[in-house]
Amino acid sequence: MSHLSKIEEIRTKAFSEIESLGSYPELQEIEVIRVRYLGRKSELTEILRSIPSLPQDERAPVGKMGNLVRKQIEDHLNAIIEKAKKLEQDQKLHQEKIDITVPGKRIEEGGLHPTTLTAQRMIEIFTKMGFDIEYGPEVETDYYNFEALNVPKHHPSRDMQDTFYMSDDTVLRTHTSPVQIRTMEKMKPPVRILSPGFVYRHDQDISHSPMFFQIEGLYVDKNVSCAQLKGVLTEFFKNFFSEETRLRFRPSFFPFTEPSAEVDISCVVCKQKGCRLCKNTGWLEVLGCGMVHRNVFKAVGYDPKKYTGFAFGVGIERLAMLKYGISDMRLLFENDLRFLKQFRTL
């Protein structure tokens, strides 16, 4: 047999042996094949090593053919080694599989109070509508809390709010409306403010707390209308609860607004099918509002003929309770960490 046909035979054998490793070759088996066909004692190496002893005219073709085949086998083996290595690594990685249900490592998070979270959401919505934030004292004079808001002394409308007194003339504010007066006293229209803060009423039960958080809004300018009041509040509740929220305005009475209304929203629990929360009416009372009374304008020196305005006031706790499904207002002031820990959501 000539050297050339011998080389051809080696190639065929080597290739078929490599093929026989199949699709899951192991590195060890590959090594055996490599040693057999390319090793120092392999037939091909023998042939190549014997080239100097061959006749002159055979040396070049045998050398060329031998080296070509050697290279071909080598390439083939390298490819298969690459594949085998990858397979082996994959297998190893699979063995490293972890139990992803084991708890993660973490720094324990704190949390903000649900009242803060609710107030923050409301403030975000209203500030997007251009309301500026104003603050005022929590201990107020009778004048700012009542008189300037068209609630004269000895008027039955004082019964609507049970008041804490510091003295005959100083009270814990019963609403944040005094901030409206203080703001209007120091600036000219247009005024578009939000006054968040704690207020106090002499009342304590499942749905009343002697201290609660209120947010009031006030907008005064030329040609402010009831329609705008409706627009603002409708937009607010749709953003705060959901797009499906419906509003109902019911005429009511507040001494500082005229006309006045209470706002009901469609029940957030039953979607107006009737439930215990809405007492089967489908509606929840959430907010009071109205067009600013001319006597309030007079008290701050605004011309009621020139300006109109609207105001609204809402208790945050009520909204927080609706939003989070809290049934007892006292939970909000007990500071039980097992309760507070449930408000760590982002």
Place this chain on the structure above:
Amino acid sequence: MKISLSWLENYVSLGAFKKNIPFLSEKLTLRGIEVSSIEHIQASSSGVVVGQILKIEKHPHADRLSVCEVTDGKTKYQIVCGAHNIQEKNKVPFAKLGAILSGNFEIKKAKLRGIESSGMLCSQKELGLPGDSEGIFILPDETQVGIPFENALQCEDTILTCEVTPNRGDCLSHLGMAREIVAFSKKKVIVPKIKIPVLPKTIKTVTSIRIQHEKCLRYAGVVLEDVRVKPSPLWLQSRLRSVGLKPINNIVDVTNFVLMELGQPLHAFDFDKLSGQKIIVRKPKKGEKIKTLDGVLRDLEAEDIVIADSEKAVAIGGVMGGFESQVTPSTQRILIESACFDPVSIRKTSKRLKLQSESSYRFEREIDSEGVVPALHRAAALMCDLSGAKACKGFIDIYPVKRKIRKIKLIKENVDLLLGESFSSQSIEEHLSALGFKLKKNKNQSFDVEVPSYRNDIYCEADLIEEVLRCIGFDKIPSAFLPSPEKINDAHYHVFKLKKFLAAKGFFEVMNFSFISPKLLEECNVEGETRALLNPISEEFSDLRPVLFPSLIKTLLYNYNRNIKTMRLFEIRKTFHFKKGEKLPIEEPHFSLLVSGEEKVVTPWKEFKTKYDFFDLKGVLEGIFENSPHLPKIEWEFSKKPFLHPGKQAILLFEGEEIGFIGEVHPHILEKKGIEQAVIIAEVKCKPILSYKEHKQPDFHISKYPPVFRDISFVVSKEITHEKVIECITNVNNNYFQNCELFDVYHDEKHLGQGKKSLAYRLYYQSLEHTLTYEEVEKAHNEILKALTEKLFASIRV
């Protein structure tokens, strides 16, 4: 205000609304009179008939029982009864065998002390009726015997509870509600017809009335003679019960009936008990007292309106009648008072005496002064009818200043502007007319509006616009949007940022009341003045907080007692500081932090638990201060607060002024509260910290060359603080030193020597221009070592 629908039907035809009461309620609610409940009432008993007692005999074996013979008109029954208020011939509710009483109680044949009883005579309570439950319910003599009791009582009805706002005093009566319903039902108000039997003698010959008090706006009276005081007929009793009033006798019941019917408070005096048979409305005399109907002796003061006879006070005008002159079963002549008093004056008196009556409630809300005389006539007619009385001819009506008719100009353009939608003149006119306003149309789209006498709440154009809106309904107003704002302020943002920072640090925000008790402050060793509320909700919450931390300790205790031992709490709120001579306190926002318990620490090599200490909380404060851009350096100074651990506390100084403190709560305080672990608190004024709000320009001088560090450890006297070490290191004039970190503090006087401690620091060296050579670092480091040895007498260990 309770409204009986069957009663209301006497003044307005309810038509189709009667079949759909929820619809009627919604209609009223959407017009501003909120209906808060709808209640159907009917007799809760069955098998009870009107019976008559024929004979009463003593029970042979029991002193307290009697044996009665009772008839239902056909058959006689023997009944054993325990009540003592019955007499022969009385008509009573009689529960026959098999009858079911209130509470599902069935009547069965029984033997009481050996005597058989076939049924029961019932009290009001047993029939499920409100009111007096003592004794058997004695029915009026004219009641027909044998008919089912519920027919005699006529109590089936629907009651609406209406929340009437304080401005709508005119709706506090059935007539008022009828007027409101007429406005949307296009029906007419039905006015009851009045017929009074009259005596030949005129009233002026028997009595006189004088007003000597400017707060009495009108006073009218009628005198009735030949009065027979007795229980009211059942229809009247039912009417009163249906709106929550207790029937008393035919005279008093009529005054209450007319009050609920027309909204006019009335009072009936026993005319023969009035000295001089006259009425004088005057101011009280000095030290004057009166015993009121409820039997209480009350002092009168200058603001009160006294109704007096020629000698003494007989009633407190508008609030409550006098005990002595009240109508009793023996009364024969009465004087009916129908008057109108000043609202503020009545409110002051009723608040002072803590006495709110149905009358004072209405007077405070201003009644219709034009309704005084019609109500007087209505009451007189009813009383004559029910008691067989006759009236002296005529009536007395003192009305010093007649009420002026209020006229308001209403411009259509203003309606459109305020409501944000245009409504036709015609619809405005229709709605207001239906409410009883009289309108005169002018050329320029405006009206002259005359306000009816009962609408005392309507003063100005906006009030009329509200009436129009009420009738049209808010749902007819479109929603409009606001023009773009001028500016947006982020004032609130900084407090919220601080809250978020603390939450991220693992703190929980708590919300305590602003109130505190002096006792808690004392327990917490807090000195300083607080001021108490005049009417606190409880002793525990009597004063306004001057500091926050005692409330946090309270919160800790609440959770500690519920077996939650590890906590990080914060509260950001106002504190209140009163100064003598200042009306309002200074309100100062503080933030207060509390940590207690232990934390699980995970390091790369092990996990362990560590108890919170001073430095845990100090680290949080440092984080706040260092992350507040442009905030000047806050100095920490050892302090002596009585409520803090004497060795573990500090105050914070901002530009030399104390702005807060930090420390472990004094173990004595914790011991008393039963807390067996360290509690670390801090409280800082918000203002200096949160006022520094401008953004900080970031430092872009970041070196491209690697830093080199050297660790040193040295022994110094215990008195040398970390701060002094840092001061010593940074005072060395050195180009390459960047910063250093304390990484070990070691106390072991046995090994280190008396009064010594060991500190270890890592010092970083770096240049902005080049990579430092070994020699450069060595030189710089040696300079620092030299300073430490020379200035702090440190002996270098490494």
